Amino acid sequence: MKHIPSYEKLLTELNNLKKFEQQLVNSEKKYRSLTENLNVGVYRNTPGAKGKFIEVNPAFLQIFGYKNKNSILGLHVSDLYETPSIRKKISDKLKTQGYLKDEEVRLKKKDDTSIICSVFASAVKNSTGKIIHYDGIIEDISERVVLRDKLIENEEKYRSIVNNSPDIIMRVDSKGTIIYINFKYAGKTPKEVIGKTIYDLMPSEFHHKAKDSLIKVIDTGKSFRYEHVGLSNDDKVVWYRNNIGPIRSNGNVIGATIIARDITERKQIDIIKNEFISSVSHELRTPLTIIQESIAQVLDGIYGELTDGQQEILSPCMEDINRLNRIINDLLDISKIESQKILINREMIDIVKLVKNVMSSFKNKVEAKNIKLKLKTSLKAIEVYVDNDRIIQVFMNLIGNAVKFSEKGKIEISIMKSENSVECIVSDTGRGIEHKDLATVFDRFHQVGKIVSTQEKGTGLGLSISKGIVNLHNGQIWVDSQINKGSQFHFTLPIYTVDEILFENIERGIVKATKKHIKLSLLIIRLNNFEEIENKFGLDKAKETTHKVLEAFQDVIAPGEFSFIKGRNEVILFSDITQKNILSIVEKLENILANFISNFSKELDIIMSYGYSIYPNDANSAKDLLQSAYKTLLIKNNYK
Amino acid sequence: MGKRILVVDDEPQIVSLLCQRLKASGYEAFAANDSYQCIKMTREIKPDLILLDIKMPAGGGIHAFNILKSSVYSSTIPVIFITAYPGDEIKKQVKELGADGFFAKPFDSVELLNKIKELIGE
Numbered sequence: 001m002k003h004i005p006s007y008e009k010l011l012t013e014l015n016n017l018k019k020f021e022q023q024l025v026n027s028e029k030k031y032r033s034l035t036e037n038l039n040v041g042v043y044r045n046t047p048g049a050k051g052k053f054i055e056v057n058p059a060f061l062q063i064f065g066y067k068n069k070n071s072i073l074g075l076h077v078s079d080l081y082e083t084p085s086i087r088k089k090i091s092d093k094l095k096t097q098g099y100l101k102d103e104e105v106r107l108k109k110k111d112d113t114s115i116i117c118s119v120f121a122s123a124v125k126n127s128t129g130k131i132i133h134y135d136g137i138i139e140d141i142s143e144r145v146v147l148r149d150k151l152i153e154n155e156e157k158y159r160s161i162v163n164n165s166p167d168i169i170m171r172v173d174s175k176g177t178i179i180y181i182n183f184k185y186a187g188k189t190p191k192e193v194i195g196k197t198i199y200d201l202m203p204s205e206f207h208h209k210a211k212d213s214l215i216k217v218i219d220t221g222k223s224f225r226y227e228h229v230g231l232s233n234d235d236k237v238v239w240y241r242n243n244i245g246p247i248r249s250n251g252n253v254i255g256a257t258i259i260a261r262d263i264t265e266r267k268q269i270d271i272i273k274n275e276f277i278s279s280v281s282h283e284l285r286t287p288l289t290i291i292q293e294s295i296a297q298v299l300d301g302i303y304g305e306l307t308d309g310q311q312e313i314l315s316p317c318m319e320d321i322n323r324l325n326r327i328i329n330d331l332l333d334i335s336k337i338e339s340q341k342i343l344i345n346r347e348m349i350d351i352v353k354l355v356k357n358v359m360s361s362f363k364n365k366v367e368a369k370n371i372k373l374k375l376k377t378s379l380k381a382i383e384v385y386v387d388n389d390r391i392i393q394v395f396m397n398l399i400g401n402a403v404k405f406s407e408k409g410k411i412e413i414s415i416m417k418s419e420n421s422v423e424c425i426v427s428d429t430g431r432g433i434e435h436k437d438l439a440t441v442f443d444r445f446h447q448v449g450k451i452v453s454t455q456e457k458g459t460g461l462g463l464s465i466s467k468g469i470v471n472l473h474n475g476q477i478w479v480d481s482q483i484n485k486g487s488q489f490h491f492t493l494p495i496y497t498v499d500e501i502l503f504e505n506i507e508r509g510i511v512k513a514t515k516k517h518i519k520l521s522l523l524i525i526r527l528n529n530f531e532e533i534e535n536k537f538g539l540d541k542a543k544e545t546t547h548k549v550l551e552a553f554q555d556v557i558a559p560g561e562f563s564f565i566k567g568r569n570e571v572i573l574f575s576d577i578t579q580k581n582i583l584s585i586v587e588k589l590e591n592i593l594a595n596f597i598s599n600f601s602k603e604l605d606i607i608m609s610y611g612y613s614i615y616p617n618d619a620n621s622a623k624d625l626l627q628s629a630y631k632t633l634l635i636k637n638n639y640k
Numbered sequence: 641m642g643k644r645i646l647v648v649d650d651e652p653q654i655v656s657l658l659c660q661r662l663k664a665s666g667y668e669a670f671a672a673n674d675s676y677q678c679i680k681m682t683r684e685i686k687p688d689l690i691l692l693d694i695k696m697p698a699g700g701g702i703h704a705f706n707i708l709k710s711s712v713y714s715s716t717i718p719v720i721f722i723t724a725y726p727g728d729e730i731k732k733q734v735k736e737l738g739a740d741g742f743f744a745k746p747f748d749s750v751e752l753l754n755k756i757k758e759l760i761g762e
Contacts, residue, residue, distance in 0.1 A: 285724035
């Protein structure tokens with residue numbers, strides 16, 4: 001029996017239907033308001049060859065420049081196409097694929113202006129699978145496309161610049177890992193190089209410079225420059241000059257761009273030039289010696305008395321020979337500095353004492369000119385770690401210039417110690433330097449103005465050499481000057497801690513030992529009863545005893561090998577001495593110290609410990625080598 | 641009789657000038673033009689001091705120095721090097737060898753004579 005629904009049930013069904021209808025109406029309203037308010041075009045159109053719009057939202061009208069919805073609803077879809085044939089293609093795609101996703105089509109507005117739109121559409125099918133209409137959203141992307149095309153064009157422009165650049169351009173992260181490179185580097189392909197660090201591209205002696213530059217770029221956001229040899233697969237030497245600048249993201253420096261220029265040719269020319277200067281200068285010495293000695297002997301009367309006239313004509317020659325000699329020496333210095341063949345033998349020295357010595361050599365000259373020569377220092381003694389002779393050369397040049405360009409007034413030398421560096425200033429009240437010349441005073445053969453003929457003539461190389469020497473010491477040199485008021489030449493010398501000096505020297509020793517395939521031994525002597533000596537005989541005697549160890553070291557080792565005092569009571573030496581020699585050196589020290597101590601005390605014992613380590617046997621790095629030496633320091637001996 | 645000084649240099653004019661200078665200061669001067677002559681003449685004349693050039697044919701001054709120092713006849717004779725190549729490396733080498741003096745060309749003859757006087761007297 002067929003079930004007949006009850007009246008109540010029908011009523012509930014009806015109510016449910018009504019509710020459902022209401023829900024539909026609400027839902028329709030909701031979606032309509034959604035599409036009405038969307039600012040992308042929404043449309044529905046019928047399928048078929050031409051297709052008609054059934055529904056569009058206000059944004060759609062706006063895109064195409066229509067005011068009235070009805071004027072669109074009468075239109076065929078193909079009417080909106082710039083090229084109606086395209087419509088067929090798009091429509092076919094939609095039919096077979098069932099949807100369009102971000103389809104870029106050229107359409108036209110009511111006033112026939114063309115626009116580029118992005119279309120998302122899908123086919124809506126009925127229960128039998130027949131397409132009844134298409135729903136879609138459409139957006140005017142004309143502006144975006146123009147911008148994008150411009151970007152692509154720009155990209156291509158810059159890519160072509162990068163690809164056609166004679167320089168190598170690379171991008172690295174803050175650790176120096178190569179992210180991008182435009183082409184081969186020292187014979188290595190981009191594939192071989194990307195993912196490696198810039199340090200993999202150069203021999204170890206350049207690592208410090210490269211690292212320092214990268215850190216400075218990251219820290220300061222400024223650009224820096226350095227030169228290095230590229231590590232190539234074959235033995236070919238390629239020199240690069242790297243310009244390194246920051247890459248920023250959200251205001252932070254996240255990496256660097258490096259533009260590497262092949263400067264091998266320039267370097268080779270430099271080498272030839274420097275070798276030429278060096279050999280010519282040497283060749284000049286022999287004839288110059290003959291001329292100088294011949295004239296000197298004549299002037300000294302070895303070949304008989306001279307007439308006044310002869311004396312008068314020959315005497316000035318000696319000054320010119322001296323000048324020629326100075327030029328030769330300066331040329332050799334310049335070629336050595338430029339070819340980086342100059343050896344800097346650093347040691348701890350008191351720069352105040354050094355300046356006083358230099359000043360005394362100018363005593364006669366300044367007295368003759370009635371110039372006051374003064375010294376101002378922030379401390380009585382200022383220790384710096386420099387090459388003594390080279391820094392003397394800098395002061396000789398700067399003070400010499402000040403004397404040369406002053407007719408009266410005063411020359412003041414000031415030495416000021418700050419936290420990280422020592423600044424030296426040589427200021428005069430002389431004729432000064434014209435503003436236009438300030439930038440070039442440190443260039444070679446640059447002489448500012450003319451010098452009175454009665455004075456010692458310069459070589460035009462002094463300031464250039466001074467700059468080279470200061471830079472070799474990692475310092476800076478610059479000048480302030482006012483015409484007719486005077487000049488101030490400033491230069492700085494960095495202050496190193498004892499540990500920095502020690503490490504630098506051990507590292508240098510390790511590099512040298514590796515190159516020469518020899519060993520490097522580190523020997524530490526500690527005066528254990530330093531305090532006892534200090535208490536009994538005073539600090540001076542205790543210090544003297546430590547110094548005696550240093551002196552004794554210097555007697556037993558070859559010059560140029562390194563020894564120095566660390567702390568108050570330790571002396572460290574390193575050299576390529578063997579273990580056997582270490583023991584004999586310790587024995588020698590024993591005798592020397594025993595002798596020394598007996599001079600002022602018969603009862604005193606000297607308690608000394610020594611420790612040593614040998615590279616590469618005991619350790620591979622400076623730090624480990626030092627630690628390893630300290631570990632063996634437990635061996636003690638008593639000396640009487 | 642004055643003290644004997646042997647002057648060794650491959651440049652004849654320098655040798656003769658040095659000899660003139662030494663004679664004028666009361667020394668007896670002898671000339672040699674290379675390392676071989678230097679060794680040979682040292683045996684013959686037994687000089688009190690040798691002025692030795694470094695860059696010369698037939699072995700050079702450093703080679704001659706080593707031979708002189710290894711022989712009982714000549715190991716105690718003071719040697720002063722004079723060179724036109726006073727580079728850092730040469731200076732270091734000469735210092736390591738333990739020479740008695742080192743002069744760069746062109747040398748100051750007054751300083752040279754003072755050094756000689758200091759080593760062997762007048």
